[in-house]
Amino acid sequence: MSTATVPEGAFAGLRQRVPVGSLGLWLGLLVLVVIAATLSPGFLNPVNLLNIVRQASVVGITAVGVTLVMVTGGVDLSVGAVIVFGSVLAATVMAGQDANIPLACGVVLLMGLVVGLLNGTIVARWRVPSFILTLGMATAISGITQMYTGGTAAGAVAPAFRALFNGRIGIVPVLALVFVAVVLLGLYVQTRTVVGRRIYLVGANPRAALLSGVPVTRTRLTVFAISGVCAALAGLALLARSGVSSTFAGQGFEFDALAAVVLGGTTFAGGRGGIGGTVAGVLILAVSFNLVNIIGLPFDMELLVKGAIILGVAALHVAAQRKEGLMT
Amino acid sequence: MGPATDREPHAPGPPGHLDEPPVIELRGVAKAFGIVRALDGVDLAVRPGSVHALVGENGAGKSTCIGIIAGVHRPDAGTVLVRGTPTRFAGPAAAEAAGISVVYQEQSLVPDLDVAQNIYLHREPRRGPFLDTRRLYRDCTAHLERLAIPVAARAPVRGLSVAERQLVEIAKALSRDASLIVMDEPTASLTSVEQEHLFRVIEDLRAAGRAVLYVSHRLDEILAITDTATVLKDGRLVRTMPTAATSHQELVTLMVGRELVADLYPPRPASIDRSGPPRLSVRDATIAAGGQSAIEDISLDVWPGEIVGLAGLIGSGRTTLLRTIVGVEPGATRGVQVDGVEVDPSPSAAIAAGIGFVTEDRKLEGLALDLTNLANLVSTTLPARRGVYQAAAGRAIAETAADRASLPRRVLGARSRTLSGGNQQRVVVGKWLAIGPRVLLCDEPTRGIDVGAKADIHALLRGLAESGMAIVMASSDLPEVLGVADRVLVLREGRLVAELPGGVTEATVMAAAAVGGDTLGDSGAAGAGGTAGNDGTMTAGDADEPPMGGR
Numbered sequence: 120m121s122t123a124t125v126p127e128g129a130f131a132g133l134r135q136r137v138p139v140g141s142l143g144l145w146l147g148l149l150v151l152v153v154i155a156a157t158l159s160p161g162f163l164n165p166v167n168l169l170n171i172v173r174q175a176s177v178v179g180i181t182a183v184g185v186t187l188v189m190v191t192g193g194v195d196l197s198v199g200a201v202i203v204f205g206s207v208l209a210a211t212v213m214a215g216q217d218a219n220i221p222l223a224c225g226v227v228l229l230m231g232l233v234v235g236l237l238n239g240t241i242v243a244r245w246r247v248p249s250f251i252l253t254l255g256m257a258t259a260i261s262g263i264t265q266m267y268t269g270g271t272a273a274g275a276v277a278p279a280f281r282a283l284f285n286g287r288i289g290i291v292p293v294l295a296l297v298f299v300a301v302v303l304l305g306l307y308v309q310t311r312t313v314v315g316r317r318i319y320l321v322g323a324n325p326r327a328a329l330l331s332g333v334p335v336t337r338t339r340l341t342v343f344a345i346s347g348v349c350a351a352l353a354g355l356a357l358l359a360r361s362g363v364s365s366t367f368a369g370q371g372f373e374f375d376a377l378a379a380v381v382l383g384g385t386t387f388a389g390g391r392g393g394i395g396g397t398v399a400g401v402l403i404l405a406v407s408f409n410l411v412n413i414i415g416l417p418f419d420m421e422l423l424v425k426g427a428i429i430l431g432v433a434a435l436h437v438a439a440q441r442k443e444g445l446m447t
Numbered sequence: 448m449g450p451a452t453d454r455e456p457h458a459p460g461p462p463g464h465l466d467e468p469p470v471i472e473l474r475g476v477a478k479a480f481g482i483v484r485a486l487d488g489v490d491l492a493v494r495p496g497s498v499h500a501l502v503g504e505n506g507a508g509k510s511t512c513i514g515i516i517a518g519v520h521r522p523d524a525g526t527v528l529v530r531g532t533p534t535r536f537a538g539p540a541a542a543e544a545a546g547i548s549v550v551y552q553e554q555s556l557v558p559d560l561d562v563a564q565n566i567y568l569h570r571e572p573r574r575g576p577f578l579d580t581r582r583l584y585r586d587c588t589a590h591l592e593r594l595a596i597p598v599a600a601r602a603p604v605r606g607l608s609v610a611e612r613q614l615v616e617i618a619k620a621l622s623r624d625a626s627l628i629v630m631d632e633p634t635a636s637l638t639s640v641e642q643e644h645l646f647r648v649i650e651d652l653r654a655a656g657r658a659v660l661y662v663s664h665r666l667d668e669i670l671a672i673t674d675t676a677t678v679l680k681d682g683r684l685v686r687t688m689p690t691a692a693t694s695h696q697e698l699v700t701l702m703v704g705r706e707l708v709a710d711l712y713p714p715r716p717a718s719i720d721r722s723g724p725p726r727l728s729v730r731d732a733t734i735a736a737g738g739q740s741a742i743e744d745i746s747l748d749v750w751p752g753e754i755v756g757l758a759g760l761i762g763s764g765r766t767t768l769l770r771t772i773v774g775v776e777p778g779a780t781r782g783v784q785v786d787g788v789e790v791d792p793s794p795s796a797a798i799a800a801g802i803g804f805v806t807e808d809r810k811l812e813g814l815a816l817d818l819t820n821l822a823n824l825v826s827t828t829l830p831a832r833r834g835v836y837q838a839a840a841g842r843a844i845a846e847t848a849a850d851r852a853s854l855p856r857r858v859l860g861a862r863s864r865t866l867s868g869g870n871q872q873r874v875v876v877g878k879w880l881a882i883g884p885r886v887l888l889c890d891e892p893t894r895g896i897d898v899g900a901k902a903d904i905h906a907l908l909r910g911l912a913e914s915g916m917a918i919v920m921a922s923s924d925l926p927e928v929l930g931v932a933d934r935v936l937v938l939r940e941g942r943l944v945a946e947l948p949g950g951v952t953e954a955t956v957m958a959a960a961a962v963g964g965d966t967l968g969d970s971g972a973a974g975a976g977g978t979a980g981n982d983g984t985m986t987a988g989d990a991d992e993p994p995m996g997g998r
Contacts, residue, residue: 313831320826
């Protein structure tokens with residue numbers, strides 16, 4: 120029997136133990152860091168590096184949830200709208216009072232959970248394609264946000280909220296810590312839990328998963344719920360970072376998250392990739408923005424560079440897959 | 448092409464147009480994928496008016512050979528000659544233009560188009576710039592009728608069964624008026640009647656001076672319908688010879704490189720235990736919704752230690768019955784009991800009750816090909832403590848399952864996609880052995896895998912039965928059903944029409960399975976004739992055993 124095995128060895132072993140995604144991606148990040156460090160001596164300053172992580176936290180927290188949805192073969196485009204609604208909702212519930220902070224956080228996370236469960240129920244039970252469903256959900260939530268606020272910035276951020284979440288512990292920003300915590304939690308779910316195993320089975324072959332006794336419907340529901348909660352948390356992070364709730368602040372976040380996830384090697388087809396790669400994708404995007412700022416390019420050039428980096432890394436990724444023999 | 452073309456020293460295929468150069472010839476062709484040397488100096492010449500067999504185990508290089516002939520792969524070394532002229536195909540379109548048509552084993556149809564649109568894909572008849580839809584369906588219907596393929600031109604491919612798709616693939620390849628038709632496992636999902644049908648088509652092609660390259664694991668077919676046989680092993684040419692001058696035994700020895708047991712289906716010691724309740728009991732399984740795959744009032748009992756074969760033509764409801772038992776057919780009513788305990792209609796309930804289901808299609812329903820073999824082997828059990836996956840327990844389960852299915856442990860970390868068909872099937876069987884099944888349902892358990900792996904699977908099933916498992920095996924491979932099963936149930940149009948002891952002849956089974964009395968004698972005789980090599984292995988011993996169970 121001829122069996123082409125995946126190359127064994129320390130390399131393969133490492134990748135099995137630490138789910139970091141494609142090593143080429145981390146290499147790409149390293150190249151970007153080296154370029155940035157060469158152009159600006161201040162780049163490697165820990166404060167600057169941590170600041171990049173802080174800036175990446177909103178997209179990063181969202182991308183963790185979106186990754187899990189995409190591993191099951193779905194997609195969640197409603198996250199951008201949930202982020203915006205979440206931050207507006209938090210600001211209005213808080214109404215500038217420190218005492219309202221726990222309630223505001225609870226209400227926002229609950230909102231994310233409800234949206235996620237709604238997405239999941241419709242996708243899993245009624246087999247509506249998640250792309251169109253969550254796109255519609257995004258539009259609907261944006262509408263609700265507009266109605267709720269009357270189209271202007273509403274509510275007020277409590278002073279303690281900013282102090283707490285936008286502050287630093289030592290030199291480490293709290294938002295960066297939250298991002299890292301969400302990533303670690305996500306990695307735990309992905310690699311160590313039964314749900315994590317099921318997510319990959321459902322994404323790689325839903326029919327085989329169903330026949331193997333995997334609760335496919337429940338698994339889909341779970342990932343959408345996680346994604347909704349992550350997006351709501353990202354909404355709180357956005358409010359903490361910006362300090363004002365604006366109904367436009369989050370527009371396009373879903374595509375930044377999607378770009379990071381796909382860059383990280385998780386495919387639309389499902390069954391592949393994971394949070395490890397997504398983190399690399401998030402950081403690559405964040406560093407490249409920072410790089411563009413360092414060079415001092417105007418905003419339109421920023422977009423061009425962002426696009427070019429996405430295309431470049433995607434090409435690298437495909438080349439790496441070819442080499443692995445997964446595509447012929 | 449002048450007379451300078453030199454002649455092959457060997458392979459004087461008896462019939463055919465020997466004075467013409469081969470339609471396709473490979474000389475010293477080599478091809479490697481990464482570190483895997485798929486082909487290494489292979490010679491092959493297919494002449495007009497001949498049916499040329501290409502045989503070998505999985506991984507012997509047959510698919511690569513076909514890929515090179517079809518213009519999908521470019522050889523690393525060696526020459527490809529088309530009618531004596533050295534040629535380098537730029538791609539599949541170039542090979543097609545050179546008159547080469549391939550019936551792929553991998554289904555290459557577009558599910559969202561209908562049969563006619565698929566058959567004439569990219570070559571649709573036109574009137575000016577517009578599609579001539581009327582002519583499309585007229586031509587297609589005529590073409591299907593000429594081949595006597597019982598599929599409607601307007602039927603959407605998505606709704607067709609695997610076998611019907613295979614027939615459409617064949618019709619598609621034959622619609623191109625090619626001079627060489629390559630068939631990769633064309634009979635893998637066909638039942639005897641359709642096979643006979645295909646063989647008549649091949650005979651017509653030969654008579655018309657076309658060349659056919661026929662790839663199959665079924666050696667009886669090779670012996671029955673081909674003129675010349677080329678055996679590959681590990682990417683190398685073993686031998687090319689006239690089929691008339693070889694035997695089943697010799698082909699197996701050349702392919703495997705060792706002698707397999709002479710008797711493919713040795714008699715099995717009686718292990719059936721009828722002292723208690725049946726291990727699996729199905730009562731009045733019915734899908735009332737109508738449609739072509741519905742089943743009606745099927746009841747059956749299988750006792751511990753028994754292997755029951757399910758025979759029947761395409762669309763007779765074999766697969767539907769098995770899917771109904773595990774509870775994934777919507778709209779089905781049925782009563783299923785394992786050891787007298789009622790089982791709810793859901794896959795997880797079936798698994799909890801100890802029912803394993805080795806599905807028909809490894810790629811479609813059997814395996815998550817992008818995941819590792821380990822992940823697939825534990826997919827049915829997923830050991831957990833409070834939601835936390837127990838990796839060590841999972842690995843132990845996978846290792847045990849791999850051992851029982853004779854899958855080498857070293858491939859556990861590899862993606863299932865990288866395995867040969869035979870080893871993929873071992874993973875599917877293994878993931879069901881992992882649940883410690885009391886009942887094992889197998890749908891086409893040996894489709895498209897080589898003789899060695901097939902014999903291993905059969906031995907495994909026999910061993911499992913002897914250990915007290917109840918096994919239901921649906922298969923289009925009639926010699927397999929008769930050779931392995933203790934009792935054969937025949938389905939026709941969704942009904943259970945006959946229950947036969949294991950020792951009956953193929954003709955008897957075919958008579959029960961075929962539709963309408965007039966075709967009985969014909970197909971029955973043909974089925975038996977096409978697989979004459981196995982007649983000796985039919986044991987007559989169980990004929991006096993009373994047909995048990997049923998109702």
